[in-house]
Amino acid sequence: MDEVVLRGVTRTFGSTTACAEVDLSVARGELFTFLGPSGCGKTTILRLIAGFLTPQSGSILLGGRDITRLPPEKREVGMVFQNYALFPYLTVARNVEYGLRVRGGNTATRRSTVARYLDLVGLAGFEDRRIDELSGGEQQRVALARSLAVEPRVLLLDEPLSNLDARLRDHTREELRNLQRELGITTIFVTHDQHEALTMSDSIAVFDRGQVVQTGTPVEIYGRPRNGFVAGFVGDTNLIEAVWRDGLAVTPGGQTVRAEHPGPGRYVAVRPQDVRLSPLDTPASPDDDNMFEGGVQDVQLNGVCIEYRVRVGDTVLRAAALNTAAGSFAPRPGDRVRVSFAARAVMVLEG
Amino acid sequence: MLVDKRRLPLWLLTAALVWFLVGFILHPALSTLMVSLAPDADASAAPGLARYLAFFSSANGLSALWNSVVLGLLTVIACGVTGTALAFFVHYFEFPFRGVVDKILLLPVMMPGIIIVFAFVQLYGESGLVTKTVQTWLGLNGAPWDFAGLPGILFVHTYTQYVYFYIAVSLGIRHIDGSVVESARCLGASRLKVFTSVILPFLTPALITSATVTFMTGIGSFTAPSIIGGPYKVLTTQILLAKANNYMGVAAVQVVVLTVISLIFFAVLRCYERGRIFAAQVKGTPMRPVPIHNPLARYAARSAAWCLVAMVVLPFAAIILLSFVDSASWMVNIYPRHFFLDNFEAVFTRARKFRPFLNSVNMSLLVALGCLLVAVPASFLIEKTRMKLRWLIEFLVILPWAMPASAIAVNLINANSRPNVFVCNAILLGSYFLLPLGYFIKSLPIVVKIVHVSFQNLSTTLLEASASLGASRFQTLRGVALPMLSPGLLAGFLLVFIHSVGEYTVSAFLYTASNKPMSIAMVNAIFEYEIGLSMAYGTLLLVLTGALGAVVGLVRRDALIRGEG
Numbered sequence: 001m002d003e004v005v006l007r008g009v010t011r012t013f014g015s016t017t018a019c020a021e022v023d024l025s026v027a028r029g030e031l032f033t034f035l036g037p038s039g040c041g042k043t044t045i046l047r048l049i050a051g052f053l054t055p056q057s058g059s060i061l062l063g064g065r066d067i068t069r070l071p072p073e074k075r076e077v078g079m080v081f082q083n084y085a086l087f088p089y090l091t092v093a094r095n096v097e098y099g100l101r102v103r104g105g106n107t108a109t110r111r112s113t114v115a116r117y118l119d120l121v122g123l124a125g126f127e128d129r130r131i132d133e134l135s136g137g138e139q140q141r142v143a144l145a146r147s148l149a150v151e152p153r154v155l156l157l158d159e160p161l162s163n164l165d166a167r168l169r170d171h172t173r174e175e176l177r178n179l180q181r182e183l184g185i186t187t188i189f190v191t192h193d194q195h196e197a198l199t200m201s202d203s204i205a206v207f208d209r210g211q212v213v214q215t216g217t218p219v220e221i222y223g224r225p226r227n228g229f230v231a232g233f234v235g236d237t238n239l240i241e242a243v244w245r246d247g248l249a250v251t252p253g254g255q256t257v258r259a260e261h262p263g264p265g266r267y268v269a270v271r272p273q274d275v276r277l278s279p280l281d282t283p284a285s286p287d288d289d290n291m292f293e294g295g296v297q298d299v300q301l302n303g304v305c306i307e308y309r310v311r312v313g314d315t316v317l318r319a320a321a322l323n324t325a326a327g328s329f330a331p332r333p334g335d336r337v338r339v340s341f342a343a344r345a346v347m348v349l350e351g
Numbered sequence: 352m353l354v355d356k357r358r359l360p361l362w363l364l365t366a367a368l369v370w371f372l373v374g375f376i377l378h379p380a381l382s383t384l385m386v387s388l389a390p391d392a393d394a395s396a397a398p399g400l401a402r403y404l405a406f407f408s409s410a411n412g413l414s415a416l417w418n419s420v421v422l423g424l425l426t427v428i429a430c431g432v433t434g435t436a437l438a439f440f441v442h443y444f445e446f447p448f449r450g451v452v453d454k455i456l457l458l459p460v461m462m463p464g465i466i467i468v469f470a471f472v473q474l475y476g477e478s479g480l481v482t483k484t485v486q487t488w489l490g491l492n493g494a495p496w497d498f499a500g501l502p503g504i505l506f507v508h509t510y511t512q513y514v515y516f517y518i519a520v521s522l523g524i525r526h527i528d529g530s531v532v533e534s535a536r537c538l539g540a541s542r543l544k545v546f547t548s549v550i551l552p553f554l555t556p557a558l559i560t561s562a563t564v565t566f567m568t569g570i571g572s573f574t575a576p577s578i579i580g581g582p583y584k585v586l587t588t589q590i591l592l593a594k595a596n597n598y599m600g601v602a603a604v605q606v607v608v609l610t611v612i613s614l615i616f617f618a619v620l621r622c623y624e625r626g627r628i629f630a631a632q633v634k635g636t637p638m639r640p641v642p643i644h645n646p647l648a649r650y651a652a653r654s655a656a657w658c659l660v661a662m663v664v665l666p667f668a669a670i671i672l673l674s675f676v677d678s679a680s681w682m683v684n685i686y687p688r689h690f691f692l693d694n695f696e697a698v699f700t701r702a703r704k705f706r707p708f709l710n711s712v713n714m715s716l717l718v719a720l721g722c723l724l725v726a727v728p729a730s731f732l733i734e735k736t737r738m739k740l741r742w743l744i745e746f747l748v749i750l751p752w753a754m755p756a757s758a759i760a761v762n763l764i765n766a767n768s769r770p771n772v773f774v775c776n777a778i779l780l781g782s783y784f785l786l787p788l789g790y791f792i793k794s795l796p797i798v799v800k801i802v803h804v805s806f807q808n809l810s811t812t813l814l815e816a817s818a819s820l821g822a823s824r825f826q827t828l829r830g831v832a833l834p835m836l837s838p839g840l841l842a843g844f845l846l847v848f849i850h851s852v853g854e855y856t857v858s859a860f861l862y863t864a865s866n867k868p869m870s871i872a873m874v875n876a877i878f879e880y881e882i883g884l885s886m887a888y889g890t891l892l893l894v895l896t897g898a899l900g901a902v903v904g905l906v907r908r909d910a911l912i913r914g915e916g
Contacts, residue, residue, distance in 0.1 A: 052815050072818035085816035089834045098830065099820030150820055 002061075003028040003186040004049060004154055009058035011044055018044040019210040022058070026154075027203070031180050031187045035197040036207030037233065042190050045207075046156050049188065051075050063153055073102075078152030082159045084143035086131045092118070092142050093127035099150035117145040120179065137168045144176070148183070155180075157189045161196060173200055194234045198222060206230050227350045231269045238270045238317050239349075249348070253313030258289045258343045265348035274345035275319035277308060278329055278338045289343035296331045306330070310339055364728050365740050371725065372747035374773025376792060379762035380610070380754070386765050387603035402604045411589070416608060419570045419585040422504060426569030427562045429509040434516025434561065435554075437659070442524040445640040446652045453521070455660050458667070460514040461900040463853025464574045465870045466889045467511055469877065470666030472498070472579060473673055473886075475506070480669065483685045499581035507575040510666075515565050519557035527553050529638040556623075563620040567613050571755025573856040578874070587757045591859060594761060603765060606758045617753035667893060674886035681882065694887035704884070707872035708891060714866060715851035718790040719844045722798040726843060727836075729799055734806040752796035759792050760860030783865045789857035794850050798843040805839025838906045845899045845906075853892045 004026040011018045019041040026032040034042035047053045049060060051072035059068045067075050078099075086095050093114050100110045118124050121141040131139065140160055147155060160176075161169045177200050180187050191197055197204050198218045205215045206229075214226040225231035228239050242249035244263040248256040257268050276288070277296075284291060294312040301307075301323065308319045308331070317339060321328060331337050387402055406412040441453050459467065474481045476498045485495050498506070527550060535545045573587040580588060586609045593602035643649045675690040698704050726748070732738055733745050751759060767779035779785045809832060817827040855870040862871050869888050876885035 050815070050819055052818075072815065073821045073823055075819075077819060079816070079819040081812045081816060083810075083812060085810065085812040087813060087816075087831060087834075098817070099822070102817075102820065102822040102826045102830065146816075146820065156819075 005061040030202035033201040040207040041210035078147035079156040259346035272320035287342040288340035379766035382766040423570035434513035438520035465855040523557040674890040694883040711869040719847040756856035801843040
């Protein structure tokens with residue numbers, strides 16, 4: 001059952017089209033992520049769902065009800081803003097209580113609801129604190145509790161982790177995901193961080209220049225990107241322009257690449273972790289459908305992985321190997337190496 | 352259709368505001384322009400520029416114009432040197448009680464000019480306390496200095512207006528990135544080179560803005576020239592003279608000339624400010640005050656600080672002291688010897704003496720409320736909407752800032768001396784309302800500026816957060832907008848009150864028997880040799896403005912703590 005449906009939604013600002021003919025469906029209870037670079041229209045879509053903007057055309061449905069023209073306060077949509085938008089003159093408890101107060105109801109019920117949600121986000125005991133006494137992570141949790149306390153049908157999260165430092169972001173991401181699963185609330189999450197999108201989401205919509213380029217599960221988006229933009233934006237990729245001759249992709253440098261499912265397609269792409277480096281005298285393995293000789297240009301330690309840049313003809317390929325304690329082949333800049341990858345690792349993509 | 356319906360209230364609000372602002376700001380200014388261009392009833396001069404030709408060919412007119420410009424320029428130089436030096440002294444060097452000195456140096460900006468002029472007269476005038484003391488010490492036959500004329504005016508201007516430079520340069524120094532200074536030193540720059548190549552360029556916008564504002568205030572100054580100017584005639588005093596003699600055509604020409612000069616500087620300032628909208632966007636480390644290691648220099652700095660405090664506080668102390676003086680007994684002595692409470696008793700027990708106090712308070716409350724009623728919708732339209740006429744509203748509310756107070760008064764007289772369509776064909780000249788209207792126009796830009804900043808700080812996401820939590824527009828207004836705006840609204844209200852309660856220039860032009868304000872009562876008391884009574888009014892003004900100024904400070908500090916400022 002789809003909770004949120006967008007049909008042909010278009011919104012322009014003057015001569016700039018923020019989103020054009022967007023069609024989307026968000027299933028009930030899932031965490032759906034809008035992923036894309038800055039200015040791609042993802043926040044505009046979020047604001048259209050929240051009711052802060054009205055589309056020029058198209059419709060937005062929530063639980064089957066058309067809410068396109070409803071004001072924000074009547075939409076049953078909760079939103080956590082990028083800067084949290086907490087009311088600085090109210091205490092933590094009063095912030096969380098705000099939405100409940102505007103709905104009326106008795107004080108005792110409101111207080112118990114506030115206590116419940118503050119407990120849920122790990123802020124029990126913070127009721128009387130002022131907002132300026134909280135850390136960024138605590139403010140983020142207050143904003144979350146405030147949005148959840150009114151029990152909206154859909155929770156909208158507008159890059160809520162972007163103001164947190166790296167460690168706290170990892171921790172909060174996990175907490176947010178667990179909370180969403182626990183409450184089963186339909187959640188739309190906006191981010192430009194592919195790592196966040198891949199680790200948190202049930203489904204992802206990748207946006208580019210106001211349009212949805214691809215929708216799918218994280219595994220689908222990462223494993224089968226629809227085009228070069230998605231492949232480049234979601235995860236690292238070696239994207240190589242190619243022309244097709246006799247079922248083989250030919251790169252501008254003249255190398256031929258074998259793909260399991262040959263073209264047509266403007267690009268061939270290989271993930272760095274699928275590119276294997278080995279000494280030149282190593283015997284070929286059955287997976288080495290594509291083999292080249294290259295020169296190592298650069299080596300970067302990236303914690304879990306070691307990343308290599310290897311020049312093969314005119315093309316620079318990136319390869320990634322696990323940085324294991326056991327050790328493995330570790331070439332150094334200037335070394336000549338064999339570069340190989342399997343035909344099934346090669347993705348054929350449109351522009 | 353839905354969109355149009357939602358915008359209808361905005362259009363109505365815009366139309367009402369434009370009508371009001373045109374009626375009370377633009378129309379009066381144009382009325383004066385028309386009067387200045389109208390032919391004399393009893394002269395054969397052709398309509399047009401005849402009055403202007405007469406003005407520019409008259410020695411008196413040109414002399415007043417020249418004196419005004421010279422006064423403006425000298426005021427800029429004196430205030431620039433004083434204010435900048437003080438700002439560097441307080442914010443560049445480390446010495447004890449810097450914070451206290453900083454606060455005390457801001458005092459003159461809060462106090463009505465008329466009080467300061469009288470305080471200076473009582474201290475440095477021919478029979479002033481300081482003058483007589485120095486004369487006695489030196490055994491002179493006459494006063495060691497002549498406080499009347501240009502030097503006296505300049506002295507008062509320096510005291511009352513150095514604060515413009517002081518505040519701007521202080522802010523500039525506080526915002527200088529200390530690491531930029533340190534990097535210049537690392538690159539081999541001497542202290543002097545750092546000052547000329549890093550610090551000075553950073554402060555240039557603040558200096559130019561302050562200089563322009565000071566010049567505009569200087570040429571429009573009326574209080575000091577009218578009370579201690581003596582033979583030094585400036586345009587503002589000539590305007591009152593022409594008005595008093597009912598030469599409204601002559602007054603109109605003088606007003607137009609003064610306004611044009613002021614407008615030119617105002618326009619230059621706006622253009623300059625727009626071209627210089629840059630700020631250090633990267634977070635830096637604030638510049639640390641430089642400690643003074645030399646014991647002698649440290650002692651000198653500490654002494655200078657206390658001398659400064661004494662100089663700033665002395666006029667206030669003089670007013671309070673003299674408010675308890677028996678005027679009759681003081682006439683025969685250099686220093687007052689008899690003190691009593693009769694002056695205050697007179698103010699509070701005699702209806703005739705109490706009336707000016709009450710009038711000033713009533714009118715100031717009325718004006719502060721009126722300013723908010725106009726400033727809130729105007730700021731809302733300017734900051735939070737995309738209405739097409741926003742620019743016109745912004746222009747009209749800020750226009751009085753470029754008008755000297757005497758020009759505002761004459762404009763109102765010219766527009767309201769006959770039936771005025773903007774007030775249902777009523778004639779307001781001679782009525783109670785013209786004076787508060789003058790205060791209102793004079794104060795409007797201040798309050799709009801403050802309220803506008805409050806609207807800028809009212810984050811749209813807070814309003815959206817409220818709506819997303821289910822609050823209606825009214826609930827959002829009551830629950831989010833008003834609490835966020837209230838510090839700014841209260842500060843604006845109090846500042847307008849402070850500015851109006853001791854106002855003198857507009858009062859001198861527009862007061863009637865029904866609304867004689869405290870400032871006029873003070874002047875009258877001085878001329879009737881009731882110095883103690885005049886100073887009692889002054890003390891009441893000081894207490895009022897001081898208390899309200901403290902409230903403004905608390906409100907702003909609270910807003911800053913809450914992250915709204």
